[in-house]
Amino acid sequence: MSGPLTTRDLYNALRDKLGLRWIAGRGGSERTLQGDFPGAGSQGLTGPLNFIHPNRVQIVGRAELIYFAGLNEQLYRDVTSKLFTAKPAAVILTDEIDIEDEFVRQAEHFDVPLFSSTLPDNRLVNELQYYLTQVLADRTSVHGVFVDVLGIGTLLTGAPAVGKSELAFELISRGHHLVADDMPEFARITPDIVTGTCPPLLKNFLEVRGLGVLNIREMFGDSAIRQTKRLRLIIDLQPMGGNELKQLDRLKGSHDSRNILGLDIPEVTIPVAPGRNLAILVEAAVRQHMLRRQGYDAAIDFSRRQEALIAEKGGGS
Structure with missing residues (x-):
């Protein structure tokens, strides 16, 4: 308040x-x-x-x-x-x-x-x-779209007009859920939990350029809306050209964290480029995040397999 x-x-x-x-x-x-x-x-x-x-x-x-x-x-x-x-x-x-x-x-x-x-x-x-x-609780607002993807509270961020709302609409069409568009409000309710909600004025609404303001509850029903969700992952959408894409770590991807109300939230940067299906990439990022929480990292697994193969070949020679 x-x-x-x-x-x-x-x-x-x-x-x-x-x-x-x-x-x-x-x-x-x-x-x-x-x-x-x-x-x-x-x-x-x-x-x-x-x-x-x-x-x-x-x-x-x-x-x-x-x-x-x-x-x-x-x-x-x-x-x-x-x-x-x-x-x-x-x-x-x-x-x-x-x-x-x-x-x-x-x-x-x-x-x-x-x-x-x-x-x-x-x-x-x-x-x-x-x-x-x-x-x-301590509170703040962050520019972005807050969605529930596979049960994980996911904040989509990026520069204006990068396509956050369009991406959120596609995710909702694929069965995921909207929490808040534009300026979700976050509160740190315990030392290790930040939750997000929608300001009353914006509740149920999503603005999509070219279509205007859409009422997601009226279009998809009550099940398409979540009143509140714990923030677990941030996905930052960044437009990138060919040279920038080449500089990304192809093995580990682009993983970092962002501080929200004193709590470090895992953040993944997804390049925005022609031909990339962002909805599928967001779902993949969320599934990868879930595996990491369970202790599995595909990059580490791949590196170990590669090292084992090199050692095997070295021993055979």
Whole structure:
């Protein structure tokens, strides 16, 4: 999102899904879950009540109620005071549990938003973690067409008018899937996963020069569209003449990587030249990528076979 995520944003986005009700602490509605608090990189964003490493969203369920019930009045006040003075973005009660009036009073006193949810604690934590991971992830947009080829999220890049959209349309016609045309949005949702989606305005559409804007969902059906896909491979389309083609490594091809949001994504450069069937070459590049992930490299296999043949002939002489 464009700015910091506030507690009010969280409540408005998940009110219906989590069955939220705002009980107290509306004065803290502009507290943020990102950007302006210490330890944001290592601090848990949400989870069960934690006093040692407080979460930004503290979850209070039936287990916490049992813990509170075992405290005397003074210790109960000390514990709840410690909870609220830590200034969490929100405290959420699970299962619509009833809490003591003193708890509500302290939430109001410290301006800590206090919500009640209809969900049990495990499901509530899972839903919150998924939402926050998606919303707070680092994001960027990359010029290209993002497609699902054989189950592999593949970004087609290259100079304008190189034929990215036409290639994507041919791939879709061959049974592959469109994620996003023009400017797919990418988010790093875990240390080793970058996913891509389509901006709402461009969803389902693909622009093909000479044909204009095409609605892929209307033309091919729902199965031709993917809402999101993990980015695993980049294919860069580069126009090349005869001399440039001769300079390419005929054994290993042109393999590299490109940094997207701090993660190195494998990249293959495919020459664009008259007579080359790019759709088949993209499918071949994806299949080659899948084999490499499984530990097989055809260039290494060929080199070993060649070395073995040379050694055999040398031994025979």
